[in-house]
Every structure is written in C-alpha cells, then in structure tokens.
Amino acid sequence: MFFLLLLSIFTFISALGTFIIERYSFINAPFLQNINSEKPIETSLTIIIPAYNEELNIAKCLKSLSEIKRPSVNFKILVVDDLSTDKTFLEVKNLKENIFKNSKELEIISSGKRPEDKNWVGKNWPCYVGSKKINSEWILFIDADVILGKNCIYNALFKAREDNIDLLSLAPKVNCNCLAEWMVQPIMTSLLMIGFPISDTNDSRNNTSFAAGPFMLFKKESYELIGGHEATFDEVVEDIALAKKIKNRNLKLNFLIAIKDISLNMYQDFNSLIEGWSKNWFLGLEKDLFRSISGSIFVFLNFSLPWLLFFISLIILFNNYSLNILCTTLFTFLALCTYLFKRIWLKVKYEIPSKYWYLNGIGGIIVFYISLLSIYKTYTGNGWTWKGRNLSKG
Template sequence: MTMAITIQLLLVAGWLAAFGLLVLLLALELTMGRAPRLGATETSPAGASTGAAEASGRDFLSVIVPAYNEASRIESCVGALLASELQGLGWRLIVADDDSSDGTAEGLEALIEAGTFPSPPLQVLRCGPRPVGERWSGKNWPCSEAVRLLSQHPTPEAGPPPTEWLLFVDADVTVAPAALASAVAEARRSGADLLTLAPRIRCGCLAEWVVQPIVVALLGLGFPIARANDPSNPTAFAAGPFMLFRRSSYEAIGGHRALAAEVVEDLALARAIKERGLSLRYLLGVDLLELRMYPDFSALWEGWTKNWHLGLNRNPLLTLASGVVVLSLFSGPWLLLLLAGLQAIRQPLAWPSLLSPALAGVGLQLALRLWSRWRFRLDLRYWWLSWLGGLVIAAIAPVSIWKVSTGQGWTWRGRSLA
C-alpha cells in the first residue's frame, strides 16, 4: 500500500511539473515571443521602428561603460562600440574605470596612445576610490562620476543645443554596428525617456549553459514587456546592460547618485522613471546586442546569490517558493525518469506509469529550449543538463536570502555589499 501511494504521489508531481512547463512555454510565447524588437530589419509586427534609422543633427549621444576589473573583455566591448555605424549622430565614448586593479584603464590608455582606438571619441575616466563615509553599490559610482564629467564638458556640437542622450552599456556587452543609431532613433520616435534593450544571452561555460536559459525564461515571465511598456501599469523593468536615457529625464530622477546604495540599480532606475510619470520603453534587442555575463561558476554563483532575493522584493517565502518551483519543473522530470528506470528493474509492471509524466516533462524542457533557439538563437547545448540547473537555482534561493539578510558573503566582484 505504501509503495502504491508513493507511486501515485510521484505521478501527480510528475504531471504537475509537465503541466507547469507547458504553461511556462505558452506564457513565454505570448509575452516574449510576440514582444516588440529593435533590430536591423525595416518593420516590426509590434509597430516598433527596427531599422538603423537616419540619425538626427538634434541628437548627441554620450556612451558610458562602467568597468571594474574588465581587462579581459573591455577591448572587445569598446572595439564594437567604436565600429558603430552612427549615420551622422554626434557622440562620445567614456570608459569609467571603477578603481580597477587588473590594468583595465592602463590597457585602454595604451591602445589610445598606440592609435588602435581613437581619442576622441574614446576617453578613459579614472573614477578613483569611493568617498569615505558614503555607501555606493555596484556600478553606481562610476556611472555617476562619468555623468559629472559630462557636466564639466558640454557637447562639442555648434548651433542650437542638441537633444542629449546617455547610454549606459556594460563591459560584457557586444553591440552590432547598427545598435546605437537604431536605439536613439527609436527613443526619439517613441518619445521614450528611458529605452532599454534585452540582449541575446551568450553562454560560454558549463555553469552558464545549465543556469542562464532557465533564468532568462523566468525573467521574461516575471517582467512582461507589455506591462513594463504600459504607463498605467506599475511593472517597471530595465535591462542594466543597455539603458538609454534622455539626459534631462535622467537628471530629473537624480540619476545613479540618487540611488547610490541600490544593488539592483537598473530596476530602481526603471521604477523612478515610471513613478515620475516619464516614458519607459522596453524592447527585445537580441538582433543588436550580445551579453556574456559570467566566465565561470564562481562568478555566476556570486552574481545570482547577490540578486535573487532582491529581485523578489526581499520576500523570503516568495524566494524559497521560486527555488522549489524551479527544482520541481527542471529537476523533477529527470528524477522521475531515474525512478522509472529503477522501478522497471524491481517491478516491471509499474514502471510505464512513471515513465509517461517523466518523458512528458523532459520533452517539454526540450521544447522550451527549441523555442529559445527559434526566438532568441540560443543553442541547444547541454539542454539535457537542465536538471543540474534546477539544483543550482534551488540552492541559490536560500543562500541569497542568507546573504542579503545577514550581509555575510554578500559581495560583487569581491566587494562587500553589506
């Protein structure tokens, strides 16, 4: 009787996991699959201007790349930015070095001196140590210092003052040639005060392949683009790797300085824009941006345990529930598949009943990755290790609660956030 009850409970859990994966797949198609995109084509079904439109002489763009110990990838980021097709758009590029210890600033300065990178438009700003007695989290300090520098050096354009734009790009982003001009053109066309683009995720290490596809799906579901773009909806989201502000609007909300202690500053900036009644425009930018977030498991673990609990509004029950749900959806079907195999050896007549929900769950995980490849060009590599991703995320949730609540081990790039 006990074995029969156990099998029945496993069957229910297995079919619930399969149903949950089906709902996730359908919800993602409705929210992300049909979301407006900014790309290199002429038109968009959602009405967004997607081509690299003609730049306007009324616009001037300041691109700011905050960098802390980015020596291994800053050259790639800056090189792609300098190769942008700006179509007459006036601009400047500032790499704001956040007191790096790995030669990030020195390496760029050497490339400028050698003539590899032109200056202007490239300028390297050494932000120096953070002020004693003030709390600055993450990239808020270098971003704020870069904007302060811009205030001391007005735009070089002659004639009537242009519309100024501030674009914050992370050092782990690679932009396509049309990205900058297209973003400014779309922001101008739509009247956006903040235009943010969700990049295409590129995975390089095993840790990224097993975790990032799951996280991206959850983010897409948790912050629907339609709600973020609806002025009457409180949902606010900004993708930190690419945020384009109308400068006057950025200054109206106080910029990064107004939220110096915020760890998840992109969400805080998006909320500030909406709360002020300004226009937020959130689009998919998978055709124009590529993001490689973490070089290894250690960096991934530090990054997501830093943010996970914060992203769920510091709600312990919600954070723990998210870990349980991910574990059930992505690890559960594989566990059931293993149990079905063991049951087949011990009790051949019982194993087919367990196999059905297990195969349904595994098949839907494959369907989810096929959908990601179709919509976002995410490779299928290691899809069969999604069970491992479920285990990792299930561990991230309680650890994130502990770090955020106690401050112990709560770091980013080795810097304490407590």
C-alpha cells in the first residue's frame, strides 16, 4: 500500500511540474501579431497547397483563402493535386469557377507520377513540383486541411519581411473532429510544447529546430539554398527536416503561435488518427529508441496512471480503510484536479476547449500504443502508410 502512496505522490508532482512547464512555455511564447493595414505588401507571394484525397477539406481551405486580406501586390494560389483518387481535382475546379470566378490567381495542376529513381514520400513530391512552377519572392506551403483567418497570411508575410525571416512557421489551433481527437490531441500538444520549446527554436544559438507543416512561409531564395523539398524527398517528417536545414545554414527560423488566426482539421476518425501519428512519432524523435520509449512511458505515467490509481484506491478504501490509501486517493485526486485546472486555464487564456478533459486517461493509453506502433512500423515498414500510400516505398 505504501508503494501506491509513493506512486500517487509522483503523479501529483508530475502533473504539477508539467503544468508549470507548459504554462511557462505558453506565457513566453511569441504570438502572431495583427497588422492594421489594408495596403498589399510590396512583394510577390505564391501559396502552394499539396492535395491528396482532400475532397472533405479542400473546399473549406479555399473558401477561407477567398476571404483573406490581400497579402501582396502579386499573389497566387497553386493547388498541386497529387494524383488523388477521390474528387479533389474536380472540387478545386468547381471552386475556381464558383468562388474565385475563374480568376487566374487560383490554379490547379497535377503533380504527375513520382519518379522511380528516388523514394519520394509524403507531400514532398507535389511541393517540389509546385515550387518549380513559380517565381515569386515568397513561397507559402499550407496543408489542404487548414482554415485561415482573414489577416493570417498578411500578418505572417509582414512579420517575415520586417524581421528578415527565412522560414516562418505558425502553430495552428487543432480542431477535434472525433472523440479520438479529443482524447489524444491535447496530449500531443502538451508533448510538443515540452519537447520542442518555442524559445529554443527561435534562438539561433540553439540547435532545436521545429516547424509545423500546415503553415511554412519561406523566402524563396532561402528555400532554394537549402535544396527545397527535393532535399527532403525521403523524409516523412519533412517540416522538421526543412527547419533543421534552415538553421544549419545559419538562416533565420521563427515559430509563432497563431491559434486565433489558423485552425487545422487533422483527422476524421480513430483509424486516420492512429495512421497519422504512428507515421510521425518515432521519426519526430529522430528514431531515438530511448526518447521514444521514455516519452511513451512519461505519457502513461502522467496522463493515465492518475486515473488508474484513483479508481483502484477508491475501491480499496471502501473495502479496507487505511490512512495510506486515503492519502493515495487524495494525491491522485489532486493530480487530476491539476490537469483539469490546466485545461480550464488554457480555455480561459487561449480559447483552447476543455471538452472531454476527463478522457485524457484513455488518451494516454492510446498515445502509449501509438508510440510503440510507430517504432514497429518505422523499423519493419509493415502498415507504415499515409492515406493508404506505403511510406517505405514512396
């Protein structure tokens, strides 16, 4: 029973420590600032949207783009359809006609078949194809499942030009579209805040490099200098790989929180969530077995163990009262209250919903499973897919 008490004390200290670290990270994190100007910026910008089987998302993305404040004098949107097997291409053509009134500022092209001499994976190929079709000063890569606020791109472009940033990436608000996301995404957000401190990413003296694939704004000459997506053709987690290349060239990398300016619809159901995170987890930790396993254990201990201990101690307490078990129950209860307080604080301070917070215990078990599955898939290639495409074969 004394062992359970020690575990409960650990869960409380861990929950409190995690909250303090996350709170510090959020408070000290730079946010994208709004610019009160209606004048297009004197530069050129192309937005490239790689799209593979995005018929459920592409309409919302393009509709949001049709309503943005014009970011630059010369401006273009290029959708690169990566040989979708659904109605993505047709959907974009319809939107071009009905929403954009056949404007030349929106173009859709096909990526064509991937070359067989290289193991092109993920969205690297359509991004590469798109980058070869443009000549603007700036390139913005966004995912087809993002929804942009009216001022988001303008504010980002202004910031990048003013501060001479070579790669500016934004952290979006992650929308939860299914119960599985409500259980898992808040945990993943916590891990990213702890594992990739924004202050370290933005510090040129620090080797930590991070970028979010849904929004990556490059100075074109810097993008070409690091080799662009051709240099990361076989990288599944290409956003972090590109961020590292920027820093390795002593170029300026900046990562900002923009949860009020851009939102992201990552997954539609449990299966796609498992497929998506299991392709990224192990590679995101640089295939470091120790970090991956210890990270999964941390998640279980921090998010799932408090719930298990709480219910176990309650059952024991009702059947066989003891001071140790009472204290165990109280400490695990405090750990759960700490997590709830963190979620309430995030909701009040940053409008991040606290819905289904009480399911984080199940979420911790799911993340633990994802981490082990990711290791297995990455090493063996079995089931290592994204939207049905085998990542081990391109």
